Amino acid sequence: MKIDRILEIIIYLLNHDNVTASYLARRFEVSVRTIQRDMICISNIGIPVYALSGKNGGYSIMKNYKIKNMNIFNNEQQLIINALESLATSYSSDALNSLIEKYNTIIEKEGGQKIFWDFSITKENYKVQNLNTILEEAIDNRNYVSFDYKNAQGERSKQYIEPLAIHYKWYAWYLFSYSKNQNKYKTFKIARINNLSIEKEISITKHEDVKILMKTSEQEYYDTCISVEVEFSNDEYELIEEYFPDCPIEKISVNLYRVIIRVPAKERLWKALLLSFGNRVKVISPESYKIELIETAQKFLSNYDI
Incomplete structure (x- = not known):
């Protein structure tokens, strides 16, 4: 996953100087262009990455950049992952805002410069944020949900599914779910969901690792391209x-x-x-x-x- 790769790149850069894009591409089995985009993502979240050209050049993190040891709770670690994965798009949470403030206090830059986070340009509207909150609750409690859906071709349908995960890709939020009636996993764009309702029915279906299921479903989608x-x-x-x-x-x-x-x-x-x-x-x-x-x-x- 992209988030895992970015976290590994950050850790690697903290311990090495002048790492070339070609080396990172080989290490993480991606293209050089992908590494270049990853570096932009890392810079966007406030980590000062710079590049040196020439024979002995490569990517480095500024030497005066330090992260001090502070206690970070498990739920905050999950929020860090969410923030990096979505680049703080439509994820709205007071805990996330508090965590961002905490990171501002533990990151030191020369001259006392603060790191400012402004991802407003990529935020989705309040409808999507509210739907995300409802879906998170349903996922935690394993409730089924129902909603009206309109796909990209304008076709309307009624859906009754078990929500398994919400994830951000292609600049939008998506719902990964399981349809008991059709016995298949389905993905919905959250912005196209209307009249979302949490149902009383609780799922007893046992699923494999959701990450693996999502990856399989995504590959099936790519196979139709x-x-x-x-x-x-x-x-x-x-x-x-x-x-x-x-x-x-x-x-x-x-x-x-x-x-x-x-x-x-x-x-x-x-x-x-x-x-x-x-x-x-x-x-x-x-x-x-x-x-x-x-x-x-x-x-x-x-x-x-x-």
Whole structure:
């Protein structure tokens, strides 16, 4: 998991100087771009990481940065993990606010500088925060919940499930759950949940490790993704690399490149992202995805007198 890797990187940097991104990539079996993004995450939570270029360069943590020994209770340790994992998005908790203040007091910087945390730009609305609170209660007590749901295709349904975990990914909160009626594990985007209610029924179902179940479910989801071939010019190279950092880019000619991206077939976000490039990128295949993009663009233009 990303949170485990970030915590290990922090510990490793606290004990080593000038660690290269390539070494960390090999150590944690990820790409160099992933390590670079991890370093941004570590900096965003207030740990002063800096990079030195050159033959003997690498990543380091400022030498005057220290964390003193202070007693941190188990529930606070869990909040630390939540804060790092979600980068303090919509998780609203007085205990978390207290913990952030505590960390401000135990982290010393030269000149008495304080560390300020401001994640408001990534916070979800109060609806999601309130739903998270209700779902946490249901998970703790093993209650079933019911709610109305509208998926990405606009299809509405009534759900009666056992909530197992809430987790943050793709810049949003999701609910991982078990449907007794369908005998399957399901994931729901919390922002699409309405009329959430905790039911009296208590679950007696025994589940395997939830982390393993979530990983398996996520892999099944990724297996449904499709490969989209996109061509673009040299002018868009850096932007394509930024948006699709783990996708290898192939040079076709002097000023033409190609990238293969894996995207969920029915997720509109990726279609919107590709359309945002305008005529600067061209979808080559699959043909069905290309046709969907054309139809989406035509429907958008039909709202205007062009």
